Amino acid sequence: MSATATERELTMTLDGEAVGFRAGETIYQVAQRTKKSIPTLCYDERLEAFGACRLCVVEVDGVKAPVASCTTKATAGMVVRTDSPIIEKYRKTLLELVVSENREVDVSPLRGFASQEFTTLVDRYGARTGRFKGRQSGTSNKTDDNPFILRDYDLCISCYRCVRVCAEQEGDYAITMMNRGFGTQITTEFNGRLKDSACTFCGQCVQTCPTGALADKKALRAADLPGEIAKTRTICPYCGVGCSVDLLTKGDRLIGVQPAMDGPANQGALCIKGQFAFDFVQHDDRLKKPLVRQPDGSFKETEWDEALDLAAAGFRRSLKEHGRRSIYGIASGRAPHEAAYSMQKFIRAGFGTHYIDNCSRA
């Protein structure tokens, strides 16, 4: 049986409309595809569905209690309602409960990629109330002195996304869940610092956290900088995997990096370098003006014109005194194509040799 035939055969009814689906799809996945917006908190499409938050519940004909759409497989002929008043009321109550457990709802978007999910839902359902004044699960870890990850567990809602991304996506198993109910606490194996665990500081837990309980400490340094946060899509500057990232900027400042969930090479994954090692760019040590060596060996800042004239003059002299085979070029494996292409053209067009190479040989 071909896949298309299967698709055509299987249909269900979603909010009164007939929709086709593939065997194995969950109700949530079908709804996503048909642009229904079912709210979720514990869901990350890269991970196994977990069914913890129950926000994604829907009504299914013939089933008494609402079912979690993220873990329930669609079946042929199923009749589902995603937004009945009863369901929406249920979701609001759930959210109010969760809100009452947390110290704050509004957090800086610099905390992480998914950090606004909770706030957004609370607003959508008007669930900002102090009705439950309940106890909270999770207590912030103030002793972990690592420079990358803020562990503000006061804001934790026990969705397990961090634990799951660490285990399923990273295969690192650095963090786990301790206790149950209000005693629930995300922690490392020996309840200590991340540095002393299997953690590689890839930041994936930070980026999937829906409340900002885990947060990007480096990006947060720019919380008080004036200006809007802008995002620019580019590629990580480190290894050859070529992970897609979004650069976070405020005005002229580069303030952080977030993984691109749709990056073709990384699907949202990053490592410590791509995630946290971006700030060499605006470091004080950067060269800002051309430098020319003086007879005493020191360097003097000059204008571009003068430096370029001197640069060219040296090659002209070498060409004249020693011929075209006296000049060599070394390109960089870290600069873009335009640099590498120009380097080889400089040598080939300039001197007619192939005296050009790069660092791959060492």
Place this chain on the structure above:
Amino acid sequence: MSNPLADMAKPDVIFCIGTNMTECHPVAATGLKKAMARGAKLIVADPRRIKLAELADVYLPIRVGSDVALLLAMAHVIEREGLMNRAFIEHRTAGWEDFRRNLKAFTPEWAAAICEVPAADIERAGLIYGRGRPAAIYYTLGITEHICGVDNVQSLCNLALMTGNLGVEGGGINPMRGQNNIQGCGDCGAETFVFPGSVKIDDVAARDKFANAYQRPDLDLGQAMTKVTGLQECGKSIHAMLIDGENTVVSDPDRNHCEHALKSLDHLVVIDIFMTETAKLAHVVLPATAWAETDGVACNTERRVQRLRAAVPPPGEAKPDWWIIAEIAKRLGIPGFDFQSPADVFNELCSLSPTYGGLDWERVSRESLNWPVPTKDHPGTPILHTEGFTNGRGRFMVLGYRDPAEVVDDAFPVWLTTGRRLQSYHTRTQTGRASGIDYLLSEESLEVNPADAEAWGFLDGDWAIVTSRRGEVKIKVRSTDRSPRGTVFASFSFADVPVNNLTGSGYDPTTHTAELKVCAVRIERAPVTLESAHDPREPENAHAR
């Protein structure tokens, strides 16, 4: 890579050789972990008990530099057990009979003596790889940075050819490139053996094409000169050099030689973003824009061509590399450097490169494709060799085993092998200046097996002097089970622990890749001095916080 990264979760059998993937390419390693969760088998060959080794079904702690022996013996096992893909061999390859005859002598027992691992484990590795449908090979510099680098890669090709693991989803031979655009650098022809598009420089038609395009009728046909030779010729036949953003002095083997070479030039121009050890030797240093400040294109390890975008302005008067190079070229009267934008440069590359023929600036800004992309409507080529090989049939190479350029002896009784660490990158001009990285990795250390450390009288944190035939470095000792007995490890990331003072014992005769992975050293206690009592790293790291 012959196959895309997405394929990493798909093989039945994964063979990782000379790749510390969890540290060097952690994101790629996540795909591998997924394959294993699905039940894939993992074979790991590496002298060091790296993290990947813990996950392996078969772990082969082979003696450094003995890869070819292992691979020959695996091929022997596959042939003996008849696990070859006969149809593939018949229709897609050449040279099988010669190769097969040559294999007879290379038994697991023969290899066991060279590799210093049990013959039974080699046997098992051969059987597992031979039965994998599909089986994928992953490797990095651990394979190429040897005098026999080409033999190593050829041996891997032989394995993939005899089992038909090329041109299939989830298979292939997949080198993991270490730098973000090292693949692209070769694609652009910034490599002595090839023109843009990986066309050989002794190809007459290609030479004529570029002689014409570059208005250079006397363009050489062939006559490559590798960087290694280039450096050796400094002060002899080479007198002027243009270096774009590579910290040659720290990253290259045999640092003393390299520094001496660059100092003997009449003229050295360095383009970089920092005042690196190499830039300090230049006559003119030109400030370049960095990543996040530069619009451009890069190509990753799976041949995926992707757009880089500028998000912030450069500091001071820094300029893009292409602009700087073009300005020098124009002053020298070299034609064809009237580029107005990175798009102009990239489009010219596409117009001259057969593998990029279907790409242009506008298209790469819209979608990212794996080359070859020969035409504008071509969807890209995630998997290579599905239909055939570029040169017709895949050719088996008859090989033998050679010892490394340098083997241990009484004067230098210990193997040193080098590599990279997760938290730092190459020569640390970048990670060394990113805040927080010091928290995890602030200094280099020499990894020594605990039993060796005890035998040699070292406690953790003691200073050692490591000496090779080329130089010495002072470094702190750290004992760890990752190192086997008789082999020590260090990375080349810290300028103040110039491990590459020691390396550089030889080069692959074909590619001139340096033997960076292996050399013979002697290890002694460092005399206690004021300097060793005071951590010499303090000043360098002061600005990184």
